Amino acid sequence: MDLVALVGNGLSIACEPRFSCSSLTIGMQEKFKNLGLDGADTALRKFAEKLNNSRSIDNAFEEMLGPLEAASGVLGGLYEMASALRSSMPGNGDKILESLRRAERFSDLFYRLGSTGILELIEEVSEGVDISIPKALVEGLVEVAAPGKLTIGTLNYDALLLSAVLAIDEERRTAGDLHFAADMADGRVEMFHEVTPRKEIRGHRIRRSISDFPSWPLTLLALHGSLTWLRDTRSGDVWKFELSDIRSNPNYWNDILQSSDWKPAVIMTNQSGKASRVTEQPFKLAYEAFQERLGGASRWMIGGYGFGDECVNSVLAEVAAKRHGVNCLVVTHAGSPTRDKVEEVLRGVSSCHIYDGDLKDLLRADEWREWRR
Template identity: 30%
Template sequence: MQKITQEVMSRIEASQGSDVVSAMQKIAMQVLKDGVSCDEDFERLVGAFDAQRRTLELMRLLAGATAGVGQDKVDALKVAVDFTQETLDMGVSHVLQVIAERSIASESLRLDLDSLVKVVSDSFDGNVTFGNLNYDSLLLASLTSGFGPKLADMASGYEKTVVTINGISETFPSLRKSGDFPSDRRILLLQLHGCICFWRDRRQGVTAKLSTDIVRDPEIWDAVRSGDTNIRPMVVLSSRHDKAQQVLEQPFNIAYEKFRESISTSNAWIVIGYSFRDAPVNELLRSEFLKRSNKPSVLISTYGTDLARVAVEQAFGWGAEDGSSDSWLTISRDGASGLEKSVEWEIFMGK
């Protein structure tokens, strides 16, 4: 995240100047808690502008409904909303373009990911659901390669959408408008916070899953930043407070509802590379965990010692009065690569 953030800030500075970067940082700091920095976190830097946009839009609606407020003030607020949206589009496009460029796995890394998802999927009977928070398409590529006809994701298999990109109209799979996931696909991928491939046509209101070849073409990102296209990427990239609102919108609400349904019936939860700082995800995990009298077995895969065991317990609503968590919680601290060959995996599978 730090490297992506630094690259994003460098690109904004190269195209807009250092004063713009400085102003964006100062605005972001206004919506952050004291002592929290946005210098190494693109979500905090860019997400602040979604919060500002939502506030300004409400102010515009307030002005329009308030007696005695002239149309000139309503129009001025509309200009401010539009400018904030343009700034948000610029930041989001730079973030996702960097991710698109850097999320092309080398052969060795792809083999590690392929091995992990195959073992995870083959180790359990019935359905296996992957809830992904990353914006890249690496997990999608690995699951598609390994499971093909057994896999379903957020794109509809039968509904298509025509999207115009740089004057050329093409047909792509539509994003699901309801939880109509096929019952014959045992592997499910839910991109809870969107993906570099998820796009919406603001004028027509349609959503689609574009190909990775298209989103790795710099021209589509240049068009977003210049305002020469009506399509925009669909990702949850907001302040922590506004994420809770954004995930209530389609298609994220559909992904969350299906994910909740999946974990409510699963006795084995594997959490890989998650910092436990997304409030909507934490709420979902905690609420489903606390409902269960017989707790699911949980395997946490992290790297290093930053994520303390007590922090994980608290995230699931497990307090000191509940005693030891050894019966349900296993933590691996060596990263995801080779997780399926680790001692912790064996312990988890034995619970």
């Protein structure tokens, strides 16, 4: 019977506490200071609060960066509207257009400074981290799913879960199983790109349709992108690059920041921004594949996720309302998310086991044994 798992940042934190949102936000603030931008984090928070009906927000980097991404899009739209009305504008129309363009570029630059800085921090923190926890979890899930298929949707930008899947896939290949694990990168479409000056690295294009996915035992879906993904701004295609190639260039993230041809392909924004971004490719494809597989699975496992993303919750709730007979296991930590929140989203699920504890101890928990029966 097929199994679908949803994994959030709690798994990364179980491997390394510095993956917490608060730690990464502090790291982003430090990067701003190192660039001579003292006070930028305070200004970002105040800007976000102003656009959020003065509701106070915490220092979560997504909430702070989201308004910048939105502002860049709005200013771009205003520039296009002003350009269309140029002939009827007052004599200073050129100055208005130039001001709008500069403001748009400023918003985009600050967003890219913050988002690229976060991805660089995640890559730095993840280097050398022991992947035994995600590897053991994936192995356990594969065992529960067998002889059916396992699909894992991850909300994490880091490559810890990917590294665990690749390690298991390599073991399977050594044992003679050549078609075990797939992710969103299409291994059939390979090309070398000069994403940084004077050096080409190998990339695989992200799949374009559900039919592109092979029917293998394990599929990993990066629902909100990955630090290994880059979008070619000229073609719009998204490519996945090897983590080893990224780490071999000490100036990689600065080069990407300066590039006009390549930019990170991740959803790193607030809730309203996420609702819009998940309708864009390749995230739309990831969500469609995730929803389709949820609907065909008899078991679900949700771990390390606080049920805070409405775009994710809506998919879970929609499928739960239609898919009867699902046996679900939810891993919470220190009572978060609450049982009420879990049951609100998964109210259609017939059986929901909740284990409140550390993900690293999940495979030894009574709730795990009860769920997998």
